[in-house]
Amino acid sequence: MTTAAEVRTREPQPDESAILVVDDLHVTFPTLGGTKVRAVRGLSYQLRRGEALGIVGESGSGKSVSSLAMMGLLPRTTQISGSIRLDGKELIGMHDREASELRGKKISMIFQEPLSALTPVYTVGAQVVEALRVHTDLSKERAQARAVELLDLVGIPNPRERAKAFPHEFSGGMRQRVMIAMAIANDPDVLIADEQSTALDVNIHAQILEVLQTARRETGAAVIMITHDLGVVAGLADRVLVMYAGRPVELGTTDEVYYAPRMPYTMGLLGSIPRLDASGRSALVPIEGSPPSLANLPSGCPFRPRCPLAIDICAEEEPPLESVRGASHRAACHRKEEIETNGWSVGDVFPVPELGIAPVERLPREQRPVALAVEGLVKHYPLMKGVVFKRRVGTVQAVDGVDFDIREGETLGLVGESGCGKTTTLLQILELVKPQAGTIQVAGKDTNDLHNAHARKALRRDLQVVFQDPQASLDPRLPVGDVLAEPMRTHGYDRKHIDARIKELLGLVGLEAGHAGRYPQEFSGGQRQRVGIARALALEPKLVVLDEPVSALDVSIRAGVINLLMQLRAELSLSYLFVAHDLSVVRVIADRVAVMYLGRIVEIGVVDSVYASPSHPYTQALLSAIPIPDPDKERTRERIVLQGDLPSPADPPSGCRFRTRCQRFLTLTEGEKQLCIDRYPPLIPMGPDHSAACHYAEPVAVIPEQSKERKRRRST
Amino acid sequence: MTVPSQELIGTVTAESGIDGTAMLDETRVPSRGRIIMRRFVKQKSAVFGLVLLVILVFMAYVGIHFTKWGYAQPDYNSFAVTPNGSHWFGTDAAGGDLYAMTMRGAQKSILIGLLVAVLATGLAAIVGASAGYFGKWVDGVLMWIVSLLLIIPGFLIIAILSPHFHNNLPLFVFFLGMFIWQITARIVRGQTLSLREREYVLAAKYMGVSGGRIIVRHILPNLASLLFIDATVNVSTAVLTETGLSFFGFGVQPPDISLGTLIQAAQTSATTQPWLFLFPAGFLVLLLLAVNLIGQGLRDAFDPSTGIAV
Ligand SMILES: Nc1ncnc2c1ncn2[C@@H]1O[C@H](COP(=O)(O)OP(=O)(O)OP(=O)(O)O)[C@@H](O)[C@H]1O
Ligand code: SF4
């Protein structure tokens, strides 16, 4: 076995203009059991002044640890070796006082978790002033003035007043902005932005990226962007570094890495991302297996167990990160030359599964039976106040008149920001009780007519659910066999039938029959979600409700689960109600899409039409906020960044609920605006099976087409 | 989150697509009961505890007949003799054979200890979980009863009622059990309140699983650690409380004996005739040890994160 230390990964020659030079960095965490977690193994890169570098990798690949080492923020027991030079000064082993002097002044970090990084007891302004005065001898007044300037720069409205607010009075997105303001307070040379792995709202995300751009322009700092999403860095980074199992596996300019990846993992990652600009329903590239444990790495190439190209030598030697063609593009793969000369693309390396179509899909939509019909659905929650004597002070209009239907074999994607009422809609359907107003029909049966528990239980067979977090939705104390048996036992299957079906189900979702005796925690996240899907299918339902089924999964594993869902739908003629905040996932899996805003549907229609010509300003903004993993497109795309946050559903704006944030509204004349203020717009047809609820609805293309030229370049 | 161990996942390779074909072999899918049993017997200490308990029960019920002496049949020729070939554990001041008396006492104490523990912990689990899970009026009524029973001094009730259940063991067990479950019931209720919001409980609900079944299948197994510890503690509480009560003239009354009464009686002569104390006390310690080991074993068998490979 070749240890990482022996493998040469250094940069060929030091660059004069580099502000930051990382050379052969190793970070190891000793654990209680005596095993060592080797979080970073031989990372080298250089960051030039003013350059933006994207570090991409899955959760646990060592992205954050490497930058925490730079900031000196790792626990004392951590073993760090190698060298990190900032402007010629060695940071590793530097004296504590000296190091903290540098930190915040020359190098600063925007953390993953904005809540924990701000002190709750000080005002936001005071914290920015503090950040300024630690490193400079600004007078108090000057610092305060500068703090307001900074808050203004990062887009906090009324910065003078808002500076006096406390962190908890700010929304998540605003806190992120404050973090950025603090990070750029001292004009750092290097700015590290570590992105939240958990799904941040698309809109806030877009806002933050915008602010980061501004900050970079203003300070001229070099930026390191750490993310798991290849889409995010496509338009912003000059160069990209891909990490896997603590090692850099590919490094190059953004164009090189995106258009000519030379390492199978990078290729797989690119192919596994659902793309907004995909053309219609299509299978994604699944990467089999899951990342290795850092405490117990296999010998040779760490990607070998998942790599379709693996050959004998891969098991013996860990490939070094070496130049592919020019000096700038480097990849760690024994077969990179072959990939280069043969011009292999993603499709050549990873087999993409065929997607069938269900027989029922051949029928025109109108002729198919209705699986779910929701009409005028309303759910209001009373808003209570007081500790001892609760009194009603208002009404939260969580869902306020929602209509849609799903035909057999069809998938409807329900999308919107968090808090817009998606989950409430879904729970209302699952409850199978009479709604406050409106009707719900499942498989032709109206829930208003279900008078007893027995009838309700019978209907539950047709309606099943898959939850977002597979960790939380499987009982940790129940072996997988019993998890799958539960619905069948409940509905009176006999033991022998159940046993046979469990094995069948496990096979159906790509697990082994022998796994029935294991507990959920013995599976990886993707496998757990497969168990969740298998459970939903146990009773052969007609309709499956999926609540963000892939957003808790790692990027490379997500594709496999999405493919599985698409295959199952075709094989079993299922209908899906697919709730998601990620419009790109909906793009590849759904037939129709409904966009929700503050408890109402603002646009609904067939996916192709809605994505190609979104007509409601909100849909346009949402679509434009989602990054596409294509550098050329990203650089030229116009972003519509929505102002502010979602208004409270307890006090929605009069007339059109979107008017407080609407970009179209701003361009209207006073007379036209009045209509938006006075009347809620009805759904106006925009095309066959496509309508939008806006008085001034007008299609605007916000997603660039998949260009022919690119397609060609990719396949050669 | 617990990081799934790599050895366990190692063999699973089908992370994509439908390519695994269902093997339609005839082997049964192991149920939770079976898996827990396997996990239990994998633990040496638990098996040791179980074997020890079986031996103790065997000694108490069968071993008592191995000697020619009866527990209420004094040997008027040997008063307070040390252990010897005829009186294996020696005799007390009245000539009673300590071996026979210890075994008879053990019969009572084992019965009382185990029954009270099962009753009290079982009641706490069912009442606490029902109150927590169903909420509303069920919660109101059940918690009102729990509070009421907490206020009433149990000892007093037993004292007042004891003439009526003179040597009626089931009734005694019932009353003893009735007065030690309330605190646990409250704890179980509190835990249930958070467990019932979990997605796996919601999933079961939307599957049509009834409330009672959800409690048995999902809530209680997730409280297994708490419940087994509670039951173990209850065994010792019951045995020791019975001792105290016997002393005041309730519970097991002469001529019948329990380990408690034996230990109580031996306390005055513990220095002069130590065997009178050591044998019953030793038996009691072994009993509690066995129960503890079994309790721990069950707790770990229920908890998949303890990493017992089966
Ligand atoms: N303080 C620590 N002690 C022990 N192990 C740690 C510590 N911090 C991180 N690790 C381990 O180091 C590895 C790399 O973690 P790191 O935080 O760099 O991942 P990441 O690529 O940033 O992932 P994410 O996308 O989830 O942020 C992980 O296996 C993690 O569990
Ligand atoms: S070195 Fe071998 S196993 Fe690793 S990525 Fe290249 S071909 Fe695959």
Ligand code: SF4
């Ligand atoms: S109705 Fe007016 S405010 Fe509402 S989305 Fe259309 S233009 Fe904007």
Ligand SMILES: [Mg+2]
């Ligand atoms: Mg991280």
